[in-house]
Amino acid sequence: MHLDLDYFFAQVEENDHPEYTGKPVVVCVYSGRDETSGAVSTSNYIAREYGVKAGVPIKEAIRKLAGKDAVFLPVRHERYGEISQGVMQILDSYGEKFEYASIDEGFLEITRAAGGDYGKAERVALEIKKEVFGKFRLTCSVGIGPSKLIAKIASDFKKPDGLTVVKPQEVQQFLDSLPVGKIPGVGPKSSEFFASAGIETISDLRNADPGRIVEVFGKKTGGWLLNAAKGIDESEVGNSGGQKQISRIATLKRNTRNLGEIMGAMEGLILDVESEVKERELAFSVVGANVIDEHMKTLSKSRTLPHPAQDGNEVRKIARELFYEIINETKTEFRRAGVKVEKLESKKGQKNLSEFS
DNA sequence: CTCCTGGGTGC
DNA sequence: CCTGATCCCAGGAG
Numbered sequence: 001m002h003l004d005l006d007y008f009f010a011q012v013e014e015n016d017h018p019e020y021t022g023k024p025v026v027v028c029v030y031s032g033r034d035e036t037s038g039a040v041s042t043s044n045y046i047a048r049e050y051g052v053k054a055g056v057p058i059k060e061a062i063r064k065l066a067g068k069d070a071v072f073l074p075v076r077h078e079r080y081g082e083i084s085q086g087v088m089q090i091l092d093s094y095g096e097k098f099e100y101a102s103i104d105e106g107f108l109e110i111t112r113a114a115g116g117d118y119g120k121a122e123r124v125a126l127e128i129k130k131e132v133f134g135k136f137r138l139t140c141s142v143g144i145g146p147s148k149l150i151a152k153i154a155s156d157f158k159k160p161d162g163l164t165v166v167k168p169q170e171v172q173q174f175l176d177s178l179p180v181g182k183i184p185g186v187g188p189k190s191s192e193f194f195a196s197a198g199i200e201t202i203s204d205l206r207n208a209d210p211g212r213i214v215e216v217f218g219k220k221t222g223g224w225l226l227n228a229a230k231g232i233d234e235s236e237v238g239n240s241g242g243q244k245q246i247s248r249i250a251t252l253k254r255n256t257r258n259l260g261e262i263m264g265a266m267e268g269l270i271l272d273v274e275s276e277v278k279e280r281e282l283a284f285s286v287v288g289a290n291v292i293d294e295h296m297k298t299l300s301k302s303r304t305l306p307h308p309a310q311d312g313n314e315v316r317k318i319a320r321e322l323f324y325e326i327i328n329e330t331k332t333e334f335r336r337a338g339v340k341v342e343k344l345e346s347k348k349g350q351k352n353l354s355e356f357s
Numbered sequence: 358c359t360c361c362t363g364g365g366t367g368c
Numbered sequence: 369c370c371t372g373a374t375c376c377c378a379g380g381a382g
Contacts, residue, residue: 359382361380361381367375
């Protein structure tokens with residue numbers, strides 16, 4: 001089973017501010033460059049009717065919703081995190097294995113709990129939806145299938161407040177009519193290739209030349225896509241061994257390629273990363289720096305340390321070197337800059353906070 | 358094989 | 369006009 005909270009951030013805001021009901025609600029990430037720079041994180045369905053959805057620049061959203069009495073709000077991650085935890089606890093309690101997939105998504109293994117009966121699984125899903133709505137006044141969309149792949153695609157099939165069950169015998173028929181873009185991992189770039197190759201539906205992909213697909217996407221991804229098109233997915237529900245990186249990025253007050261100015265902007269981010277590392281008793285052995293230039297092109301550099309470290313000074317020193325090198329190898333000015341630590345390992349004890357239990 | 362960079366994704 | 373965080377993969381260099 002896959003559960004997806006509907007327009008999550010915006011739905012939470014609607015609940016916290018009942019006076020917003022009936023209005024377009026737009027939850028935004030403000031970059032701080034000017035009053036309205038930034039992008040839309042999530043919006044409710046009313047806002048979506050005007051083309052205001054995740055990723056749209058705030059300035060564009062303002063234009064599209066002019067005169068529509070829309071509400072623009074900054075993201076409140078702590079609040080959403082709290083509620084997410086409560087919802088995921090409910091989901092977890094109904095099956096034998098749970099996987100936290102993201103702040104608004106989770107997988108549940110219910111094969112045993114449902115005795116292999118899809119009708120039973122469906123009733124469990126209705127129960128879960130009821131409890132989530134009862135406790136948090138949130139609707140969600142649920143998919144049930146013989147694999148994570150099918151459950152995930154199914155949860156997206158009917159939204160909001162949907163419930164879609166795909167039994168093993170129905171898998172192929174269910175997939176065949178769907179656009180290839182519905183396969184997780186197929187985004188704009190892959191879709192572009194598929195369109196040029198005349199592959200529109202998952203059925204088209206299933207009947208495509210496997211050699212050509214592997215040639216274009218590589219052995220791993222290509223193989224996964226071909227299997228997905230046939231409804232084959234053997235991945236198990238469960239968390240894949242903890243977080244692998246911690247990163248922070250910021251939009252600079254103005255475009256620059258001045259090292260001091262960039263490092264000044266990085267200070268808060270570095271302290272933030274350091275406190276997270278220490279709080280969770282982790283250590284890192286790779287430090288990375290990245291910039292996004294005035295043309296939105298990304299550049300990154302990273303360095304492996306001789307020994308794992310915990311200290312912010314280490315991040316600061318390496319990041320400074322990396323930014324120095326980046327500046328020397330480029331000519332453009334930078335709009336955004338960030339730092340990252342990778343190759344995380346648990347330092348104390350053995351209780352690495354691998355998300356939920 | 359490891360290290361590093363860039364690209365793609367999806368939320 | 370363009371957020372912020374994470375993961376995965378390919379491919380080149382050594």
